[in-house]
Amino acid sequence: MAVPSPLDPIDPLGTNTSFKQLLGTIIRHAFTLFFGYLTFDCIYNLFLHPLRSFPGPVMARASNLYSFFYALSGHQEEAEYALHILYGPFVRARPNQILIADPAYIPTVYHLRADKDSMHMGEALGLHTSTLAPGPWEQHAMRRRRIAGAYSMTNIKRMEPLIDARIMEFTAALDERFVKTGETFDFAVWANYYTYDVVSTIAFGEPFGFVRTGTDVASLLKQFHGGAGYATSIAKIPAFEAALGMIPGFSKLWIPKPTDKKGLGALMGFRDKLLDARMAEWKEGKGRDRKDLLSHFLAAQNLDGTPMTREEIAGEALLIMIAGSDTTATTLRHLLFNLLKKPEAFEKLRNQIDKAYDTGKLSKPVPTYAQVEKEVPFLWCCLQETLRIAAPVAAPMGRVVSEPIAAGNLVIPVGAEVGMNPWVVHRHEETWGEDCEEFRPERWEVRESERREMEKKMLTFGGGARVCLGKGIALMEVSKVIVELLRKMEWEIAEAPKGEEAEVRWNTGTWQERGYWVRAERRDLGR
Numbered sequence: 001m002a003v004p005s006p007l008d009p010i011d012p013l014g015t016n017t018s019f020k021q022l023l024g025t026i027i028r029h030a031f032t033l034f035f036g037y038l039t040f041d042c043i044y045n046l047f048l049h050p051l052r053s054f055p056g057p058v059m060a061r062a063s064n065l066y067s068f069f070y071a072l073s074g075h076q077e078e079a080e081y082a083l084h085i086l087y088g089p090f091v092r093a094r095p096n097q098i099l100i101a102d103p104a105y106i107p108t109v110y111h112l113r114a115d116k117d118s119m120h121m122g123e124a125l126g127l128h129t130s131t132l133a134p135g136p137w138e139q140h141a142m143r144r145r146r147i148a149g150a151y152s153m154t155n156i157k158r159m160e161p162l163i164d165a166r167i168m169e170f171t172a173a174l175d176e177r178f179v180k181t182g183e184t185f186d187f188a189v190w191a192n193y194y195t196y197d198v199v200s201t202i203a204f205g206e207p208f209g210f211v212r213t214g215t216d217v218a219s220l221l222k223q224f225h226g227g228a229g230y231a232t233s234i235a236k237i238p239a240f241e242a243a244l245g246m247i248p249g250f251s252k253l254w255i256p257k258p259t260d261k262k263g264l265g266a267l268m269g270f271r272d273k274l275l276d277a278r279m280a281e282w283k284e285g286k287g288r289d290r291k292d293l294l295s296h297f298l299a300a301q302n303l304d305g306t307p308m309t310r311e312e313i314a315g316e317a318l319l320i321m322i323a324g325s326d327t328t329a330t331t332l333r334h335l336l337f338n339l340l341k342k343p344e345a346f347e348k349l350r351n352q353i354d355k356a357y358d359t360g361k362l363s364k365p366v367p368t369y370a371q372v373e374k375e376v377p378f379l380w381c382c383l384q385e386t387l388r389i390a391a392p393v394a395a396p397m398g399r400v401v402s403e404p405i406a407a408g409n410l411v412i413p414v415g416a417e418v419g420m421n422p423w424v425v426h427r428h429e430e431t432w433g434e435d436c437e438e439f440r441p442e443r444w445e446v447r448e449s450e451r452r453e454m455e456k457k458m459l460t461f462g463g464g465a466r467v468c469l470g471k472g473i474a475l476m477e478v479s480k481v482i483v484e485l486l487r488k489m490e491w492e493i494a495e496a497p498k499g500e501e502a503e504v505r506w507n508t509g510t511w512q513e514r515g516y517w518v519r520a521e522r523r524d525l526g527r
């Protein structure tokens with residue numbers, strides 16, 4: 001064997017190295033680098049990181065993969081609740097994130113100048129040009145300012161007839177398909193049909209058509225739900241998401257786009273068709289008297305008087321569909337089921353509704369929201385209690401710490417990320433009492449000043465500068481429809497048909513649910 005001379009040219013791979021060997025060597029080096037980096041990162045996170053003294057599972061303190069896997073499990077809320085039970089009110093659930101369970105911290109975490117954390121959910125959900133996108137608070141304030149008017153109470157009232165039309169269509173469809181036939185049905189599915197049709201009506205002026213056809217039009221729900229779990233889980237490992245984004249052309253494969261046939265992209269494609277038609281109409285000076293949110297976005301202006309770009313309008317429109325559909329459907333189905341499981345509360349609510357109709361205080365065919373608020377006060381209590389124990393957003397909304405936060409005998413430093421999961425916060429026993437898991441609407445039947453204090457402990461609609469813009473719309477569409485459902489029909493929980501499951505829930509940040517089987521019978525429709 002020839003002995004290599006020190007004068008030989010340096011050739012670490014060997015001059016006769018085949019392409020296969022070369023590739024093998026590159027992969028080996030890449031793996032060594034990758035695992036070297038991971039090892040260093042874990043060691044840093046465990047022993048040198050500014051949050052190293054906070055309690056939490058070793059895996060969670062070492063790597064973002066821990067939270068990625070529990071998000072992927074579909075029960076992030078239970079995982080985080082369990083972490084708080086094991087480790088107390090401040091838990092290190094990711095290397096750079098502390099979760100907080102105590103509602104007293106809501107104003108500290110969600111203050112007006114808090115930046116959103118590093119989770120890039122915006123892009124994975126196609127929302128990076130919308131108000132919901134992560135980023136500095138100044139950018140968010142600018143985006144929110146130009147669209148806030150669309151969500152004002154004055155405008156919501158103008159949109160009320162649009163919602164009434166959907167309520168009438170929904171109750172008529174249930175009557176025709178199930179009440180008349182005596183068939184049981186999955187209320188989870190129909191609650192989705194109703195709320196998706198409502199959001200597309202208030203966004204674009206027309207429903208998707210789920211209720212009218214009684215089907216998942218163009219498999220939109222299936223496609224959207226299929227993509228959502230992946231998007232929220234991958235957002236837990238921002239470095240991985242960013243690394244994927246750096247591979248040329250790779251992001252095109254996984255970031256949803258309107259040309260996709262599946263996933264969130266399919267929903268975007270649907271949005272684009274409606275949006276393009278409306279933009280063309282707008283350019284011709286037509287359709288300016290429409291009452292939907294899109295006409296507000298088309299007319300909205302930045303501070304310098306420039307209009308919103310098409311991309312920005314598209315982002316806001318998609319945000320309405322994503323933020324305002326499953327959340328409201330969850331509220332509606334849990335409100336009905338909570339009432340059906342608590343007959344005293346159901347009766348009390350129904351008596352209030354009947355009395356208000358009998359005395360002509362609720363108008364027909366659909367009462368106004370103002371009437372419902374005034375004449376059926378117990379509904380508000382039932383709704384609040386539902387939003388408390390079945391928070392439709394059951395994942396922490398992360399923020400970056402800009403002022404040190406005292407956390408027991410430790411301090412969460414500037415630059416760390418903090419978050420509070422509404423599902424957990426609403427089960428904080430010291431705040432809500434030993435019966436915090438129980439649906440007890442009477443807890444809200446207290447003096448106005450006490451109610452206001454209780455509301456401050458709720459995180460259902462988020463907090464601070466990024467509090468939900470659609471809260472008024474959500475409360476209106478759920479309150480009015482439940483009044484109609486209870487006025488017109490008798491309800492009971494039905495057994496799941498053979499081969500079907502009951503009450504299946506899957507948390508992707510918002511809930512995907514099925515198997516809420518019910519039977520409905522016609523009541524005295526003359527009422």
Ligand code: HEM
Nearest residue numbers: 131132323324327328392393397461462466468469470474
């Ligand atoms: C019960 C139903 C709903 C719940 C529980 C809910 C919850 C939330 C939460 C927790 C946030 C804050 C997210 C964050 O901090 O990043 C939010 C933001 C938002 N929601 Fe809702 N939402 C509901 C219904 C709606 C509806 C019906 C719409 C529109 C029609 C809507 C539009 C929005 C918008 C535009 C934002 C972004 C606000 C901002 O970042 O400034 N939501 N929602």
